Amino acid sequence: MDVDGGNKRVFHRLAVATAADTRHHQKKVCYHWQAGNCNRHPCPFLHSATVYGSTMSCNNNNGRRSHTFMNGTSTWGHGCGGGNHRAVRKADKVCNYWVQGNCGYGERCKFIHSWSCGDGFSLLTQLEGHTKVVSGIALPSGSDKLYTASIDETLRVWDCQSGQCTAEINVGGEVGCMINEGPWIFVGIPNCVRAWNTQTCMELSLQGPVGQVYALVVNNDILFAGTQDGSILAWKFNVVVNVFEPAASLTGHSRGVVSLVVGPNRLYSASMDNTIRVWNLEHLQCLQILTDHTSIVMSVLCWDQFLLSCSLDKTVKVWVTTESGKLEVTYTHKEEHGVVALCGVHDSQGKPILLCSCTDNTLRLYELPSFLDRGKIFTKQEIRTIKMGPGGIFFTGDGSGQVRVWNWAIDPTISIQ
Template identity: 50%
Template sequence: MPISSSLSARLGPGPAPARARWSPYARPSEPRRSGAGSGCAKASRPPLRLEPATARLLGPARRAESRGSSRGAAFGTAAPTPARRRLGDLKKSDRKTDPKPAGTNPEPIQEPRVEESRGCGGFAFLCALAGHKEAITGISMPMGSDKLYSGSADGSVRVWDGNSGKCVDVIKMGGKIGCMITHDKWVFVGISKSVEAWNIQTGMKLSLQGPSGLVCSMTIKDEMLFAGMADGRIMAWKFPAKEINSELVAILAGHDRHVISLAVSATRLYSGSLDKTIRVWDLKNLQCVQTLSEHKAAVTSVLCWDQKLLSCSLDKTVKVWAASESGSLQLMHTHSEEHGLRTLFGMHRPGKTPVLLCSLHKSSRVRLLDLPSFEEMGTLSSKTEVKTIELSQGGPSRLLFTGDGAGELKVWMWAPQGEESPTPALP
């Protein structure tokens, strides 16, 4: 999607690389090739000791029959819903307050409310899904699936049915989950010393070995999976592999602390680290070509947007970077907040300017900012600091998911002012 003329005027001309779309998975990382043949990531079968019910869930997506269980409520309704009702396909009359004692699962579904300001529209709150005991570190809703997956530092992946909103299975990973992403039909879960992956369509399960510590961030580009580690390294695997063993292509060294955010553009990989730097890596040779050191505290999130790179930090700033004529990134704009920032996420509004969602550190708020003006549109609230944000990858509604440090998963629906129905999700 071409960048808007107003943003070009504000931030200056960008480079002329291949066009790139706003990607919620864009997170900077910096590689330094180390031993192209240094090891092989073995895919054990099965690496995840799944219960029979979970194995069935990893088959082709299908509608789940309503069992009348009180565990969980449909996304967007307080009452049991027909099996064919999709996420967000609920009339306002279907949503009502259903008070229940504290500690039940899920939490009472309140009348949807729209978090907005200045008449710019906002998000309607649909429901909160409870069950995780610690911070949610990843959310995944694969394309074509009616299942929502959430990973937590409590060591579990919960599987939620998209028709009823119920938690239909809990997968124990044997340790803290550092991150989770989706690519096509695959769900990737980063844990200590491995990346676990399963295909929701075929049921194939892989275990990518090689990490020496916790996997903190992941992204995938051109059949290459990159994983940022707690020891500062970035590992790269060829994925998916033609055989059961997936090849470890390279280890990118350079950061000296956790790599907690990765992003990719057409030709570059970006990595954000607790060492206060962003490293820029050439995807062709996996070499570090630039180190950005303008942030004064830990870099917590990086995001690629068209020909720009956005980064945020605990130094209370969001920075916008653009390529110079020489191809190196230069700082174009700095936006300041009253809090440090934890997570960046971007989405388009059809026919309008994009929205940047910024999770505030040590705060229960997610700030919605209009781009390129950085004017506040509103806020989303949570129990504690929001650790991860994700957008549904398909379906008739644009659903947003937020996971906080207390283990609460909230479901929101984009409800722009003046529109009669939700806009379609991004492809």
């Protein structure tokens, strides 16, 4: 799926002095401190590589009432990293020479020698093999295999212990999306949804979609597929004969449906027509059309009682149900670039973290509900797919075909639901 918005960004290296440092005429970071052996007291140079901004605006509700989140302890965007303000970092670009393996500056390099910046998470491994955009990642229950799919028309199977690719399957078309539900894997390709049962090896082809299938979701044995022509097709699984039977077709979107998510008795669909539609899962009727975004709505996410959405209009919106039963925006978070994917994880203390993939080839990490900046992941091309895994692991797949495995340092005393 082609989307608007540039994939290039010019990064700027910034250094901010603390109040005590402003007494010195030098505003440079101490080279000896960076090397871990500065013995000057006091030192005329900075002993800090990162200084976070502390001036925040708490009037972030755009005239709307404030809503609490996570047991009512905080409000959206109220924190040291919320709103439109951003953490100030000394270096905000990955060193190109380091990527090529030949940077001669070492610790003295003013650019980042890492694929991420932030605390509490780290890169475990990289999985190489796909040649184009990674469009789906799946971890079927009861399986020790990781499945990845791409618009290079292949599905790859990886051994979770060794990290080796054990199989490559040609699925017969560009993969627009892939999900798993129990032992089943569903893959959306042009004009078809293909299904595999990883336990029984049963394979099915579901006909009916017109054009590329961009989004898939399962609820109560019903499979929903968002398609290029703007419709949402539904199949019901018949356990007696082990087949998926056509159940319904939901129409209303004027352009392709690119994201689907299920909430309490609701189905939410995001579309290239810049809208989100709210569907009643019992009667499959459209209850509301959300029109606050001004460009393609790329992803929707249900978290607690809230709906989050992101768009190429450079915003992430938080929606809440009012007393009248309608959704309204309670907070808008603005980015400098378009936002293409959302995912929710928990850090090592069980705090909710929102992952936002942007068109400048970065993945931003924000603590909710404050939108406190928790770090950033850098990629060669923008991340299109994010998947939660067990035990603090999460996966990312980018436009170059690279799959990365990340890990939060889990505190064994914390229980995360």
